[in-house]
Every structure is written in structure tokens, then in C-alpha cells.
Amino acid sequence: FDGGALMHLVTRLGSEIIAAAAIPFLVLMAAAVAGNMIQHRFLWSTEPLRPALSKISPASGLKRLFSRQALVNFAKGLAKLALVGGIMAALLWPERGRLDALVDTDPAGTIGLTRALSLSTLGVVVAVLTVIAALDYLWQYRQWYERQKMSLRELKEEFKQTEGDPTIKAKIRQLRQTRARKRMMAQVPKASVVITNPTHFAVALQYERGMNAPVCLAKGADAIALRIRAVAEEARVPIVENPPLARALHATVELDQEIPPEHYKAVAEVISYVMRLSGAVRW
Known part of the structure; x- marks a missing residue:
């Protein structure tokens, strides 16, 4: 080939490869953006855009650079790069004979073979990277979920330390209610009358001469x-x-309070009725 023909061949080959790879590349970019949005639950925050001295601090930058998460991300990047290189080598190595023969091949054949090998290699690489991205998303989600569980446990422990164990507090409250109920039941025999619904409500009242009004026992x-x-x-x-x-x-x-004035008349009728039945023995 002369210089002009070679330049034309390279330009044509590059144009066809770019045109053929444009759609898969756009799909891959869209998938990456969608995956990031799903991973962060479509949250939008202006916090990263706010100026902060810690973002330009050399000490903070070195700390982030050599943090555990940064080293893990660096290792994952190297692993992905090695995997992509291995895949390309595995796919192109069997084709080394055909690649060597490109020197004696006409331009159309060179373009066709190069385009076919490029697209097939790109397709496999994109598929593998998609699987890796899905696995990485699942791993990141699991780490986030574990951190959330730990945060919830820490919150419960902090609440126990500051406010007390909710289980113990509930048990204490139950014991207090039981004791209060027993004391209340012990007052029932002292009542002058029990007014009922007949089964849904019951109110025990005590009244003796000289009292201002009946008292709820x-x-x-x-x-x-x-x-x-x-x-x-x-x-x-x-x-x-x-x-x-x-x-x-x-x-x-x-409890232990006089009945409200609005109930004086109705309760007085009940007391009068009971007094008539019992012959005023209890009064």
C-alpha cells in the first residue's frame, strides 16, 4: 500500500468499527447509569457539590486514597482489566494466522476481518462486564444492607443505654398494672354498689352519709x-x-375520685333504689 491508500484504509476501518460499536456502547452506558440510579434509590443530593475544606485537605485526600475501600476498588479495577485482557487474548490468539495474513489481503478483506473480530471481541467483553457489574451491584447492596442492620443494632443499644431496655420497661409496666389492678380489686368489697353494662363495663362506687359525693373504688x-x-x-x-x-x-x-356533678342525679336514683332494697343497712 502507498501512504494515501493506507490512510484511507485505516480511516474507513475506524469509521466502520465506531459505527458498529456505537449502539452497544450506548446500551452499556445506559445500563451503567440505570444501575447506579437503582443502587442509590433514585436519590438526588446537592451535598457533594457543596464546598468543604476537607475535600481539598491533603491529609483527608491521602486517607481516602489509601483507605480500605479505595484499595478494594483498585484491586477490583485491576482484576477487571486483567480479565478483559485475558478474554481478548483468548479470542484473538486462535485468529493469529488470519491476522498475519492481513499483510497480503486486499483492503476489503482486511476491513471485513478486522470489523468481525472487533465486534465479536467487543460483544464478549461487554457481556462479561455486564455480568461483573450485576455481581458487583449485588455485593454492594449486601454490604449496604449489613451496614444498615449494624446501624439499627447500634441504635437499639444506644437507646437501651440512654432510655433503658424496652423489654424490661414493658415488663415493669406490666407488673405495675397488675399490682394496681390487685389493689383496685381489693377495694370492690367496700363498695356500696356496682353499676354494670352488664358485661362490658363495671364501676364500683362507695357512698356513706356525710360524704360530698360517691367515690369510684x-x-x-x-x-x-x-x-x-x-x-x-x-x-x-x-x-x-x-x-x-x-x-x-x-x-x-x-379511681379514688368523686363522680362528676353531671352524674349526681342518675347515681342518686341508683343509690336510693339500692337503699330501698337493702333496707338502708349499708347506709
Whole structure:
């Protein structure tokens, strides 16, 4: 070949290879961008763009340069480079005879063979790098997930140290509620009347002459209401079924407190009824 023909051949060959490789290259770039966006959950942050002295500090730069993660990334880059080189050597070595014969081949044949070998090699390299990228993504995601789990455990440990163990606190709260319920049940036999719903709510009231108003000794709903009723029956405390009044008292009156004035009339009627039945023995 003369100089002009050789330059024309190289230019044509380069143009055809670039044109043929453009689509796979664009697909690879799109896949890389999409993978990065998926890995970071489509988060957009301006934090990396903010100026900071630590970004230009030589000490910080050396620390990042020789950090464990930087060394790992460097090793992975070398491994990928070696793998790509090995793949290209493995694919082109069997074709060395045909490559040697390019010296005596016409330009069209040279272009065709070079393009075919370039595209086949590029296709294999892209496929292998895609698999490596997928595996690397899975590995990075696993590391991120493990860091998140460790952060959650550290947060729980810190909470235990500052606020106390939630399990122990829940157990203590349960014990306190149990003791308070036992003390409340011990007051039921002292009640003058128990007003019920009949099974959903129960309020035990005590009234004696000289008191300003009846006092709530015990109250509860569902299972606790049934227990109050059972204790009242054992102690022979009068039980009156008045669903509206039982619901209202349960919602408004507190333990060891007098009933609100708005319930004076209704409770007075119940007390009068009980007094008539018992002959005022308890009053």
C-alpha cells in the first residue's frame, strides 16, 4: 500500500468499527447509569457539590486514597482489566494466522476481518462486564444492607443505654398494672354498689352519709369488668345494670375520685333504689 491508500484504509476501518460499536456502547452506558440510579434509590443530593475544606485537605485526600475501600476498588479495577485482557487474548490468539495474513489481503478483506473480530471481541467483553457489574451491584447492596442492620443494632443499644431496655420497661409496666389492678380489686368489697353494662363495663362506687359525693373504688371494661362483678357477687355488693350510666361513669370518673356533678342525679336514683332494697343497712 502507498501512504494515501493506507490512510484511507485505516480511516474507513475506524469509521466502520465506531459505527458498529456505537449502539452497544450506548446500551452499556445506559445500563451503567440505570444501575447506579437503582443502587442509590433514585436519590438526588446537592451535598457533594457543596464546598468543604476537607475535600481539598491533603491529609483527608491521602486517607481516602489509601483507605480500605479505595484499595478494594483498585484491586477490583485491576482484576477487571486483567480479565478483559485475558478474554481478548483468548479470542484473538486462535485468529493469529488470519491476522498475519492481513499483510497480503486486499483492503476489503482486511476491513471485513478486522470489523468481525472487533465486534465479536467487543460483544464478549461487554457481556462479561455486564455480568461483573450485576455481581458487583449485588455485593454492594449486601454490604449496604449489613451496614444498615449494624446501624439499627447500634441504635437499639444506644437507646437501651440512654432510655433503658424496652423489654424490661414493658415488663415493669406490666407488673405495675397488675399490682394496681390487685389493689383496685381489693377495694370492690367496700363498695356500696356496682353499676354494670352488664358485661362490658363495671364501676364500683362507695357512698356513706356525710360524704360530698360517691367515690369510684374500681372500674374496668370487658375482662376486668367481669372480674369486678365476680368479686362484688362474692362480697354481696349490690349490682345494678344501667348501661348508659355505666358507660358514662367509666369514661369520666377516675379511681379514688368523686363522680362528676353531671352524674349526681342518675347515681342518686341508683343509690336510693339500692337503699330501698337493702333496707338502708349499708347506709
